[in-house]
Amino acid sequence: xxxxxxxxxxxxxxxxxxxxxxxxxxxxxxxxxxxxxxxxxxxxxxxxxxxxxxxxxxxxxxxxxxxxxxxxxxxxxxxxxxxxxxxxxxxxxxxxxxxxxxxxxxxxxxxxxxxxxxxxxxxxxxxxxxxxxxxxxxxxxxxxxxxxxxxxxxxxxxxxxxxxxxxxxxxxxxxxxxxxxxxxxxxxx
Amino acid sequence: xxxxxxxxxxxxxxxxxxxxxxxxxxxxxxxxxxxxxxxxxxxxxxxxxxxxxxxxxxxxxxxxxxxxxxxxxxxxxxxxxxxxxxxxxxxxxxxxxxxxxxxxxxxxxxxxxxxxxxxxxxxxxxxxxxxxxxxxxxxxxxxxxxxxxxxxxxxxxxxxxxxxxxxxxxxxxxxxxxxxxxxxxxxxx
Numbered sequence: 001x002x003x004x005x006x007x008x009x010x011x012x013x014x015x016x017x018x019x020x021x022x023x024x025x026x027x028x029x030x031x032x033x034x035x036x037x038x039x040x041x042x043x044x045x046x047x048x049x050x051x052x053x054x055x056x057x058x059x060x061x062x063x064x065x066x067x068x069x070x071x072x073x074x075x076x077x078x079x080x081x082x083x084x085x086x087x088x089x090x091x092x093x094x095x096x097x098x099x100x101x102x103x104x105x106x107x108x109x110x111x112x113x114x115x116x117x118x119x120x121x122x123x124x125x126x127x128x129x130x131x132x133x134x135x136x137x138x139x140x141x142x143x144x145x146x147x148x149x150x151x152x153x154x155x156x157x158x159x160x161x162x163x164x165x166x167x168x169x170x171x172x173x174x175x176x177x178x179x180x181x182x183x184x185x186x187x188x189x
Numbered sequence: 190x191x192x193x194x195x196x197x198x199x200x201x202x203x204x205x206x207x208x209x210x211x212x213x214x215x216x217x218x219x220x221x222x223x224x225x226x227x228x229x230x231x232x233x234x235x236x237x238x239x240x241x242x243x244x245x246x247x248x249x250x251x252x253x254x255x256x257x258x259x260x261x262x263x264x265x266x267x268x269x270x271x272x273x274x275x276x277x278x279x280x281x282x283x284x285x286x287x288x289x290x291x292x293x294x295x296x297x298x299x300x301x302x303x304x305x306x307x308x309x310x311x312x313x314x315x316x317x318x319x320x321x322x323x324x325x326x327x328x329x330x331x332x333x334x335x336x337x338x339x340x341x342x343x344x345x346x347x348x349x350x351x352x353x354x355x356x357x358x359x360x361x362x363x364x365x366x367x368x369x370x371x372x373x374x375x376x377x378x
């Protein structure tokens with residue numbers, strides 16, 4: 001359970017090999033500490049990171065959004081999320097996304113954990129939050145159609161986890177870390 | 190909490206705009222049901238899917254691997270995982286990955302959930318499993334260096350979740366769904 005003593009492979013060469021408006025693909029020439037050389041491909045990250053928020057409408061109810069997802073060409077249930085804009089802290093970005101996507105700001109944000117998507121191929125990081133003490137405030141978003149906001153009772157979480165349209169791992173992590181945080185808090189009290 | 194009555198946007202055009210050995214990027218021309226037209230970029234998926242496995246060494250101990258991740262250029266703790274090969278079921282792929290990455294096969298696999306990475310941009314799906322009743326068997330993998338296999342006691346899960354080198358959302362989802370499944374099972378008994 002100790003930290004690894006492994007030495008990171010040396011990056012011999014890093015080349016941009018394909019790119020579009022949103023994606024940049026790099027080829028990485030690596031030499032591992034045992035002398036093995038390999039070529040890996042990875043996606044160049046945005047560096048500014050992203051946020052995802054579990055908003056509490058009241059102590060027993062969270063808010064979800066239903067949104068079109070182009071990758072899977074389907075409507076998916078999930079939590080408000082988005083990229084951190086230039087100059088924003090993760091907290092400020094979380095509050096902005098809440099206002100844009102669910103029509104509330106939050107007086108209280110509590111960080112759950114920073115997560116990655118697939119560290120073998122992507123560097124992008126997302127900070128997961130819980131949001132409490134909401135107040136109505138709307139900011140215009142850039143969605144092509146209004147997002148559907150859904151109140152979901154916490155005592156029906158098992159139904160949510162069983163749904164085929166609630167399957168983004170970062171959202172599942174946020175939901176289960178939220179339940180764990182609530183449980184740990186109640187155990188302390 | 191009902192199913193959405195929303196009509197999926199119409200894909201007017203789908204064009205391959207950039208590609209490398211591993212990644213293919215598509216541009217999608219969409220018309221939403223309200224008439225709004227937008228251009229989205231997404232990654233073309235592998236279709237064959239992937240698996241990730243939480244292996245139980247005994248009833249109180251899970252197995253982790255420590256592996257170099259090129260996307261984040263760091264060594265990360267996580268669970269054995271990999272793409273499903275042509276002709277494999279998810280269960281067969283899970284057993285092969287276990288043999289390649291931790292040196293065990295499993296007599297019993299239990300599905301937790303199918304998850305996505307980021308459905309707005311990727312179609313790739315991963316099936317999460319728990320593996321029980323392990324037996325020693327090794328298959329050669331394609332790793333540039335031997336993977337470090339680590340026994341982690343279940344009663345130290347909070348320490349694992351707090352670590353900065355355990356942050357892949359799909360692995361966190363698998364771990365927390367595992368704990369939930371064990372708890373639900375004990376409650377039933």
